Amino acid sequence: MKLFDVYPINDIVVTRAKGSYLWDEAGQQYLDMYGGHAVISIGHTHPHFVSRITSQLNQLAFYSNSVRIPLQQELADKLGKVSGKEDYQLFLCNSGAEANENALKLASFHTGRKKIIAFSKSFHGRTSLAVAATDNPALIAPVNQTDHVVFLPFNDEAALSDYFTAHGKEVAAVIIEGIQGVGGINIAQDAFQQKIRSLCTEYQSVFIADSVQCGYGRTGLFFSHDHAGVQADIYSMAKGMGNGFPVAGILIAPFLKAKHGMLGTTFGGNHLACAAALAVLEIIEEEKLMKNAKTMGEFLMSRLKKIEGLQNIRGKGLMIGFDVEGELRDLRKNLLNHQHVFTGEAKPNTIRLLPSMALRKKEAEEFLESIEEEINNMVSSPKMVHPA
Numbered sequence: 001m002k003l004f005d006v007y008p009i010n011d012i013v014v015t016r017a018k019g020s021y022l023w024d025e026a027g028q029q030y031l032d033m034y035g036g037h038a039v040i041s042i043g044h045t046h047p048h049f050v051s052r053i054t055s056q057l058n059q060l061a062f063y064s065n066s067v068r069i070p071l072q073q074e075l076a077d078k079l080g081k082v083s084g085k086e087d088y089q090l091f092l093c094n095s096g097a098e099a100n101e102n103a104l105k106l107a108s109f110h111t112g113r114k115k116i117i118a119f120s121k122s123f124h125g126r127t128s129l130a131v132a133a134t135d136n137p138a139l140i141a142p143v144n145q146t147d148h149v150v151f152l153p154f155n156d157e158a159a160l161s162d163y164f165t166a167h168g169k170e171v172a173a174v175i176i177e178g179i180q181g182v183g184g185i186n187i188a189q190d191a192f193q194q195k196i197r198s199l200c201t202e203y204q205s206v207f208i209a210d211s212v213q214c215g216y217g218r219t220g221l222f223f224s225h226d227h228a229g230v231q232a233d234i235y236s237m238a239k240g241m242g243n244g245f246p247v248a249g250i251l252i253a254p255f256l257k258a259k260h261g262m263l264g265t266t267f268g269g270n271h272l273a274c275a276a277a278l279a280v281l282e283i284i285e286e287e288k289l290m291k292n293a294k295t296m297g298e299f300l301m302s303r304l305k306k307i308e309g310l311q312n313i314r315g316k317g318l319m320i321g322f323d324v325e326g327e328l329r330d331l332r333k334n335l336l337n338h339q340h341v342f343t344g345e346a347k348p349n350t351i352r353l354l355p356s357m358a359l360r361k362k363e364a365e366e367f368l369e370s371i372e373e374e375i376n377n378m379v380s381s382p383k384m385v386h387p388a
């Protein structure tokens with residue numbers, strides 16, 4: 001049987017990983033500044049993560065949500081403490097798209113309304129409503145096309161106010177990433193998020209903070225939306241939550257009331273997933289990884305700004321983007337193939353850095369040396385081909 005060929009892949013087989021490093025089958029070492037797409041939050045194969053999952057696996061991997069699962073309450077308590085949202089409620093699921101799908105559905109159940117406001121360059125996942133709220137027509141199948149989702153320009157307060165003035169009573173939810181990831185590391189301005197908060201409160205619409213990529217401590221605060229000083233009504237979480245173990249969830253404000261059968265999933269909140277998510281939070285707390293993400297992010301940004309050829313350096317904590325043009329267009333590919341450094345991309349020309357929050361200073365310095373060396377190679381190579 002052939003694999004369904006939907007991913008453009010690098011011809012590398014990763015067989016082993018530790019901390020911020022990966023190794024391929026030939027033993028070649030790679031520095032991981034990509035975290036498998038912002039997923040590796042505490043570092044690869046952290047011993048506490050491995051042992052907590054292993055011991056849970058030896059006890060009980062799964063039983064369904066038809067029985068009480070005390071690990072879910074333990075996770076909810078820990079998450080409330082680490083995120084500072086102790087009065088919120090937790091619903092557990094399996095992926096970012098599913099988290100957003102449930103968030104949007106819950107907003108519609110609660111308000112009895114159908115309109116969703118999303119923003120230009122947003123990415124919220126690939127399930128039916130999440131993809132309909134994603135600003136990329138190529139991803140939206142005909143069956144997912146809907147008039148219920150309206151796209152407004154990102155960071156445009158006037159356009160948002162005008163829409164609410166005209167249609168506010170129809171709006172179930174506004175969904176926004178605190179920092180757009182797939183869209184190219186675009187930061188939602190504080191004033192814009194505050195405007196969303198006040199309009200959602202005024203019109204009794206639900207403010208959904210998509211924190212799937214920008215959340216879970218990566219920006220130095222638990223949710224990137226916290227930088228704007230706003231409280232969303234629902235936070236969706238996924239990528240960093242299980243450090244690679246598939247687990248996701250939504251944090252739900254107290255005024256949103258649950259009803260039996262309203263939401264549900266077979267695998268969500270299973271014993272193994274809870275053990276993985278608890279291990280991640282324990283390590284984030286124990287090793288003060290949010291503080292490290294802030295410090296390492298500031299260090300990287302300040303040094304990247306000094307490197308000639310890198311443009312529009314932006315981001316928060318360890319969610320950083322910059323643009324490359326002209327002769328540096330292939331920088332990302334060359335970093336991988338020549339310097340053995342994984343980074344992420346956003347079309348057309350943004351390089352994204354999403355390393356583990358446990359990135360160490362010497363690893364950040366190693367990355368900076370690699371990028372400088374590669375830029376020197378790329379800029380000077382034509383001179384070597386055609387010596388004067």
Ligand SMILES: Cc1ncc(COP(=O)(O)O)c(C=O)c1O
Pocket residue numbers: 095096097098100123124125126177181182210211212213214238239
């Ligand atoms: C902001 C955001 N929301 C949702 C998703 C979808 O998550 P998943 O791929 O786990 O369904 C992603 C994935 O990249 C994302 O970046």
